Amino acid sequence: METLQFAFRKILYAIPLLFGVTLISFLLMVYFGPDLTYSLIGKNPTAEQIAEVRTQLGYDQPFFIRYGMFLKEMVTFDFGNSLSTGERVSSILLRTVPVSFAVALPGFVLSELLALALALIAANHRGGFVDKGIMVFAVVGMSISFLIVVIVFQIAFCSIYGLNLFPVQGWVVSNVADYFHYVAVPTMVIVFVGLGYNTRFFRAVIVEELNRDYVRTARAYGVSRFRILSAHILKNAMIPISTRVIISLPFVVIAGNLVIERYFNIPGVGLITYNAITTGDLPIVKAVVTSTAILYVIALVFTDIVYRMIDPRVALNS
Amino acid sequence: MEPEPQPSERREESSLAEGGVTGPVPVDILTADASHYRSESLWTKSIRKFARDPMGIAALVIVSVFFAIACGVWAGWIGQNWSSLQADGYTGMSREHWFGTNINGQDIYARTIQGTKTAFEVGLIVAVLSTVIGGILGAVAGYFDRTIVDEVIMWLYGCLDAIPFYLFVAAVAFALRDQPYAMHVAMIATFWSSTCRIVRGEVIKIKSLEYVQAAKALGVGSMTIIFRHVIPNTFHILLVQGTIAFVSAIKSEVILTYLGLGVKHGVSWGTMLSESTFEVSAGIFNNFIAASSFLFLLVIAFNLFADALQDALDPKKVTAS
Numbered sequence: 001m002e003t004l005q006f007a008f009r010k011i012l013y014a015i016p017l018l019f020g021v022t023l024i025s026f027l028l029m030v031y032f033g034p035d036l037t038y039s040l041i042g043k044n045p046t047a048e049q050i051a052e053v054r055t056q057l058g059y060d061q062p063f064f065i066r067y068g069m070f071l072k073e074m075v076t077f078d079f080g081n082s083l084s085t086g087e088r089v090s091s092i093l094l095r096t097v098p099v100s101f102a103v104a105l106p107g108f109v110l111s112e113l114l115a116l117a118l119a120l121i122a123a124n125h126r127g128g129f130v131d132k133g134i135m136v137f138a139v140v141g142m143s144i145s146f147l148i149v150v151i152v153f154q155i156a157f158c159s160i161y162g163l164n165l166f167p168v169q170g171w172v173v174s175n176v177a178d179y180f181h182y183v184a185v186p187t188m189v190i191v192f193v194g195l196g197y198n199t200r201f202f203r204a205v206i207v208e209e210l211n212r213d214y215v216r217t218a219r220a221y222g223v224s225r226f227r228i229l230s231a232h233i234l235k236n237a238m239i240p241i242s243t244r245v246i247i248s249l250p251f252v253v254i255a256g257n258l259v260i261e262r263y264f265n266i267p268g269v270g271l272i273t274y275n276a277i278t279t280g281d282l283p284i285v286k287a288v289v290t291s292t293a294i295l296y297v298i299a300l301v302f303t304d305i306v307y308r309m310i311d312p313r314v315a316l317n318s
Numbered sequence: 319m320e321p322e323p324q325p326s327e328r329r330e331e332s333s334l335a336e337g338g339v340t341g342p343v344p345v346d347i348l349t350a351d352a353s354h355y356r357s358e359s360l361w362t363k364s365i366r367k368f369a370r371d372p373m374g375i376a377a378l379v380i381v382s383v384f385f386a387i388a389c390g391v392w393a394g395w396i397g398q399n400w401s402s403l404q405a406d407g408y409t410g411m412s413r414e415h416w417f418g419t420n421i422n423g424q425d426i427y428a429r430t431i432q433g434t435k436t437a438f439e440v441g442l443i444v445a446v447l448s449t450v451i452g453g454i455l456g457a458v459a460g461y462f463d464r465t466i467v468d469e470v471i472m473w474l475y476g477c478l479d480a481i482p483f484y485l486f487v488a489a490v491a492f493a494l495r496d497q498p499y500a501m502h503v504a505m506i507a508t509f510w511s512s513t514c515r516i517v518r519g520e521v522i523k524i525k526s527l528e529y530v531q532a533a534k535a536l537g538v539g540s541m542t543i544i545f546r547h548v549i550p551n552t553f554h555i556l557l558v559q560g561t562i563a564f565v566s567a568i569k570s571e572v573i574l575t576y577l578g579l580g581v582k583h584g585v586s587w588g589t590m591l592s593e594s595t596f597e598v599s600a601g602i603f604n605n606f607i608a609a610s611s612f613l614f615l616l617v618i619a620f621n622l623f624a625d626a627l628q629d630a631l632d633p634k635k636v637t638a639s
Contacts, residue, residue: 143617151598
């Protein structure tokens, strides 16, 4: 019962946040955004035609009516048509989201797992040579620009200057072998880029747990180092770690990976969004930005409620 | 996240002088060597600590060299010939053109140097403004915590955090058509939130301390307390957050420029790397190596500097040593 109440209040708290993100998106992209009248209209329009399109777009309506129209678009998942292809935006999203998911997921999972393993090793050898080595590697990894990693990995694995093992770009997937063929290099890039940040974060969390009293007690009772790390510390460190993981999921899935998808020419949300940004295709950008933000807020509420169910000590005001 | 004590610190000799500054000092120690204590503030202690960190010093030296280059460009001494067409495209390295030329025959060395200035411009503008905004709003939110002011500020950064960064920049670019500063505005609008969050947490702790309570009891106004007494005590956080914002800004500039959302006038390492994406597949690496090595060196130096700064400034470690 109390959990239910907690869930209800969390959902209530999310409403102003949802209002805020939709308002920001609306203000930036619709209210102060570009005037779409002339993108929708043919050549040499008459004054009546212009007025008609403007009415259709709602430009003659007051602020709150327009914001209401924007909200209605978001709720009904009806974002209008793409300006460049005329395809419905919702069907474009349905087509591209699975591709982005397939590209990003292996790298995302591997990056988190590898970082967790490295962080555990580093924390276990705290202050020692291994720890320093891993942390130096993490700082170096953090300092290399995403773009540089993409370029270097493409040269190294996809070009005649390197191993030339994988396709330079594209996404022609009909079976599992194809999938691994095309996803390999993007996965390596994602793992490399995320590894430094994640390792540092995870190590900090684990080291904080290591300093707690229960660890000293367990050690005094003669529990093995490995068991303390794997059974006790990992369990307690799981809350901050999984928060980070769940919260970054919407960004991975919907926002796709603009850089990777553009560089490897993979037809996911990222590439669609990139093209929409460069051609000024507002309906697509609007749909992607707002739906990602809404999903983020939902993920936030969801994690809070799940924690409460797992760990009843989680208070409402923390 | 509380940084753990570094092993190097445990080895430090904990002299009586260091332990005695914050607490009451026994009289006999005072008379023994009084001159030693007077100069010992938290800041001088931090500086001494920083000076003992070889990594931090090395990083600071590298950053200073880059800053000197940027100042040289601002002063008009170096890297001014970055846009003139001086030779054929893609000449290799030579005495006239240290790093060769790009497709248009522009000197890559001059462009790299000019890019250093652009990087500092972006980094400094974004770091200073986002830290100032985050610091002030964080202090106000923390001082008035659990009031409507606090709720509004938290709501604001909650909303901004929910929108993915690159997409937010795209949205801002839509709103500010043809404005060269759309990228800066977007970065400032997103980067202040992490500073705000940390400062808010710190101020909630600070405001229950005696000196703030005393100022309140004396009838000092809230704004005076915040700006004169509270914010100066969060400077160590602001300094570290500023360096982090600087690094994020110059890294983001590269990605945003590649995506067509960043620097549009002038040259930056981002424009050079974007150019190089068309060249590396043909085996021409001049642009790529020049821009990426400068970028990497500056970013790693700044990262190490930020780490060293954080270690040196952490007040918990200062009093613990």
